[in-house]
Amino acid sequence: MNTEFMKGVVVPILTVIDGEEKIDEAGMRDQVEYVIQGGVSGILAFGSNGEFYMVEEDEMERGLKIMVDQSAGRVPVYFGIGAISTKKCCRLAQMAVKNGAAAVSVLQPMFLKPTYAELYNHFKTIAESVPETPVLLYNNPGRVGYTLSAQLVEELAHVCSSDRYASLCHGAVGGVCTAANFMPELITDVYNKYAAGDLAGSLEAQFKLNPVRLSMDAASFPVAAKDMANLRGRKVGVPYLPTLPTPEGAAKQGFVKTMTEAGLL
Numbered sequence: 001m002n003t004e005f006m007k008g009v010v011v012p013i014l015t016v017i018d019g020e021e022k023i024d025e026a027g028m029r030d031q032v033e034y035v036i037q038g039g040v041s042g043i044l045a046f047g048s049n050g051e052f053y054m055v056e057e058d059e060m061e062r063g064l065k066i067m068v069d070q071s072a073g074r075v076p077v078y079f080g081i082g083a084i085s086t087k088k089c090c091r092l093a094q095m096a097v098k099n100g101a102a103a104v105s106v107l108q109p110m111f112l113k114p115t116y117a118e119l120y121n122h123f124k125t126i127a128e129s130v131p132e133t134p135v136l137l138y139n140n141p142g143r144v145g146y147t148l149s150a151q152l153v154e155e156l157a158h159v160c161s162s163d164r165y166a167s168l169c170h171g172a173v174g175g176v177c178t179a180a181n182f183m184p185e186l187i188t189d190v191y192n193k194y195a196a197g198d199l200a201g202s203l204e205a206q207f208k209l210n211p212v213r214l215s216m217d218a219a220s221f222p223v224a225a226k227d228m229a230n231l232r233g234r235k236v237g238v239p240y241l242p243t244l245p246t247p248e249g250a251a252k253q254g255f256v257k258t259m260t261e262a263g264l265l
Contacts, residue, residue, distance in 0.1 A: 003134050005076045005102060007173040008041025008195075009188050011180035012049045012080065014226055015063065016236050021054075023063045024237065031181070031236060032070040038184025039192070040075060041174060043067060044105060045096075047080040048140065049178045049222045054240035061095055068100035076102035080138070084109045086122050090129035103134040105176075110144040116152060123156055164206070179213050181236075182229040183264055186212075211258040218251035228255055232264060 013035060016027035032043060045067050046052035046060055055063070068077050079096035081104055083089045093104045106126055108119060127135045137156065141147035164175070180187040186209040194202035216224035220243060227246045229236045238245050246252045259265045 009180050009191050010042035010044050010176045011035045011040045012044040012047025012176055012178055014181050014236050015050045025066055028066050029070045032067055035184050036074055039188035040180050042076045044078040044080055049225045051240050052080050052082045064099050078103045078105055080105045082107040086125050089126045093126055093130045097130050097133050105136040105138045107138040108144050178225050181225050182232050208262055212262050215254040215258040218254050219246045
């Protein structure tokens with residue numbers, strides 16, 4: 001199984017939708033092109049900031065086809081899976097592979113409180129449903145209410161990585177970085193300089209983007225990424241209801257302030 005492509009900055013790409021909450025094909029293609037031109041090493045379709053929890057299966061398939069077609073083999077396309085049932089996760093994984101996904105990323109089941117054995121069986125069954133495809137574990141305790149233990153990760157023989165400069169220092173090969181949706185030049189700068197051995201330059205780039213990234217936390221999840229992309233003229237539209245664009249006020253002013261100071265506006 002080839003995993004050499006799994007490195008660098010992978011962007012959990014925003015899902016661009018129209019007024020009827022259908023994927024806007026032209027807007028989606030434009031966003032794919034933007035992040036590729038910005039230097040990302042991969043695209044994750046329907047990650048957390050891709051609002052996977054809002055999208056029906058048939059629309060996911062249509063969106064994935066658009067992204068794979070637009071990327072045209074220039075970067076690998078990963079597919080995010082966040083369903084609760086093992087059966088649905090397997091179905092989504094097989095659909096993704098059939099439509100050109102190079103790997104799948106699986107979030108631990110939300111709402112439930114599964115045992116070690118239940119979690120192990122869940123991930124193992126999904127991996128076995130796509131035996132020739134790499135499967136990444138997406139550990140998000142803040143959203144699901146529990147974490148994946150180191151023992152479980154080790155037993156499943158996968159490695160999880162994060163999106164900060166420190167991760168590279170500890171041996172990560174890259175990260176999944178939401179902010180690459182609207183400032184790919186800064187995010188990829190952290191990785192590219194580190195990979196070239198310029199640790200000081202990489203750390204400087206990290207410090208430059210940190211205030212922007214931290215200002216996102218003042219908004220309700222996951223609207224900040226679309227808000228910031230729109231501030232940069234990306235025209236990625238609004239989030240799925242019930243979430244709304246960040247209104248005028250302290251949070252949005254924080255976006256503008258930190259983005260201006262970083263030279264993004």
